[in-house]
Amino acid sequence: PAPSFPFLLPSLRGFPPRYTSRLQNQPQRHYGVTSPISLAPPKDIDCVQTQKLVEAMRPFGVFEDEEEQNHRLVVLSKLNSLVKEWISELGESKNLPPSAAANVGGKIFTFGSYKLGVHTKGADIDAVCVAPRHVERSDFFQSFFEKLKHQEKIKNLRAVEDAYVPVVKFEFDGIEIDLVFARLSLQTVSDNLDLGDDSRLRSLDIRCIRSLNGCRVTDEILHLVPNKENFRLTLRAIKLWAKRRGIYSNILGFLGGVSWAMLVARTCQLYPNALASTLVNKFFLVFSKWEWPNPVLLKQPEESNLNLPVWDPRVNPSDRYHVMPIITPAYPQQNSTYNVSTSTRAVMVEEFKHGLAVTNEILQGKSDWSKLFEPLNFFQKYKHYIVLTASASTEEHHLEWVGLVESKIRVLVGNLERNEFITIAHVKPQSFPGNQELCKQSGYVSMWFLGIVFRKVENAESVNIDLTYVIQSFTDTVYRQANNLNVLKEGMKIEAAHVKRKHLHYFFLSDSSSPVPTNSIRIIKKSIKLTLNG
Incomplete structure (x- = not known):
């Protein structure tokens, strides 16, 4: 049957033979720091297995329906309008000329699982409020916070100013939002602003750099995968599996969302034409055999004259003690897994091996995909x-x-x-x-x-x-x-x-x-x- 989800490849029924041979002979863009392991195109059985994978994931609430997706878009649009309105009002109160205050802009950028397109039902949205130079961080936590307080549909408003990345948390019309702040050294912030430009980081406060980092990393991950839809479905499967197996927690020394995303992205680079059913299996193959602490890189780290601290074990002795480095692809490059210990790594590698054995069985027709998502009997x-x-x-x-x-x-x-x-x-x-x-x-x-x-x-x-x-x-x-x-x-x-x-x-x-x-x-x-x- 045809897939009922728009994020799956339209060709899920299988590639026509002519397209398959054309794909094999076509020169492809090279992704990642090494050559691909395989350029093999999908077979009909891969399409069937991918559909079965989707069906196995469906009961866990990993897919949002169209109504929920549209509601998120409406909420984000309203929040974006609030930000623009506040920044304009603030400009007037700081004696900007009325014409300038009306055109200073400001924008909400999303990042994390929502921006990657892999959020689940009821998940929160990570976003950054990007403001021009007349807006101070204190303004965000004071006058914008006050503006949010007076919005009828905003509930549970709280600020965490002393966090590593200071954040305002609230519920907007039923959607949980974590909003961080970044002030750029620009007079105006236009709707088509490119946050990927490293020069945007020049002379910024370190908290603003951290706030922008989530967006820059998410955007770069999406830019570095050969096929976004295959990446998204594979990542949904791996995140669900990790949660079911009790190894999804950055704070406790396992991996958080961005780290899982980078491992899946690396798998996609190594098998650029594979569908999700194959990619899930190859994910377990690659990372059950990975020779840690060799780092996982999605691209070669880029040099910059901004002199921000980056992950580099040649320069930073503390980086040499990281046991499972997974390096973010946007400058300044960081290890997203500095919390991982030898114990938590051993637990995860054991789970990768278990996942490989289970998916091998599934692809051989000896089990179905529900077995992959069976919870670990920890006790x-x-x-x-x-x-x-x-x-x-x-x-x-x-x-x-x-x-x-x-x-x-x-x-x-x-x-x-x-x-x-x-x-x-x-x-x-x-x-x-x-x-x-x-x-x-x-x-x-x-x-x-x-x-x-x-x-x-x-x-x-x-x-x-x-x-x-x-x-x-x-x-x-x-x-x-x-x-x-x-x-x-x-x-x-x-x-x-x-x-x-x-x-x-x-x-x-x-x-x-x-x-x-x-x-x-x-x-x-x-x-x-x-x-x-x-």
Whole structure:
């Protein structure tokens, strides 16, 4: 049957033979830093498999219908008009001549998954407000913030000015929007402004450079893939797979959206004529065999006289310690995976190998695509777990505390994997509410689970492992950071427990008549000591 989605190739039924041979003989533009692995055109079976892939993804809500897409466009158009109106009003208040104030422009540029064309139902939109030079950053967080406050359809408005990339977050007519700000050294910002021009970055504030970086990277990724529609469908599949397998989280040391996009883009460069069903399989093939820490590059890094810091292990010693570098293609080039540790990389490579085995089965007709999206059974995977709990006495304090603790969990993973007896520390990206018994004791509680793999010790009946220092070092880091940010409140606590797989179910008891048996599980505040029998 003909595909029901416009983002699929119109030729999904299969290439006519004449077109196929013409494609093989046609000179093609070269993409990427190496030659392609294969220029083979799709076969009819690839088209059938790609349609089956689409059908398998459909139940997960990865495709938006036309009505939702149009609603997003309307919301963005209204937001763009608000920005232009505000910038013009601001110009008048700063004594620009009326004719100049009316024509200073200003524009909203989208980036991230929405700009890439791979956003899911209900996903937020990342955007940057680009303003001319008479608009200060303080204006954006004050007068524009006030303007947004008075819009009837804008809800949940909040500003995060101290973030690495300062942002205003809000819901506009049901659409979540994260809006960052960039001030250019231009008198006017026209609708056809090209943000890809490196000279736009000259003499900009570092926060503005970071704000523009999202757009510049997204645009460059789209420019560097041979076929945008094949790229988009493949990326949708890989992102869904990564979320289902519990390895989609930049903050916890796995990969975030832009990193997955770059890996898929590199796969598309290596197989420029392949359809999504083939590309998903080749993605797993390429990255299960990739020799890390060789970097993944979509193009050769470009030189610039702007002297901004870029990823370069020849110059920056700290860059040499990155274990899974994936380098953004727009200047200034950065490693998007600096949070990845040896443990999280090992977990991801294992998942790439599993994905390769599953997709090989699918393409051989032994399984269907739904098998690829089966979730990882995390709580059966390991024999040993560390349960991390963060608690606070009020809901508001708890939200703030959980955000800080989560941002530091990768520090704990790093501390654990440096222990000579630990080979893997695998954190599950999802947090869980504490059961009623825990909540009775501590108020509002969130829990994270880390699967632990211990190194086998030869010729030893048992080994005593003391993780006291590891845990204490982590909690000290979190408390110190909380103090520095002035967010530490009375009642905010972190605790850790070593738990064997057979006792995990106690943490999920919701019936208060069945308390957590303290003889089986001890929440250990000061130390974690365990004995491994050989």
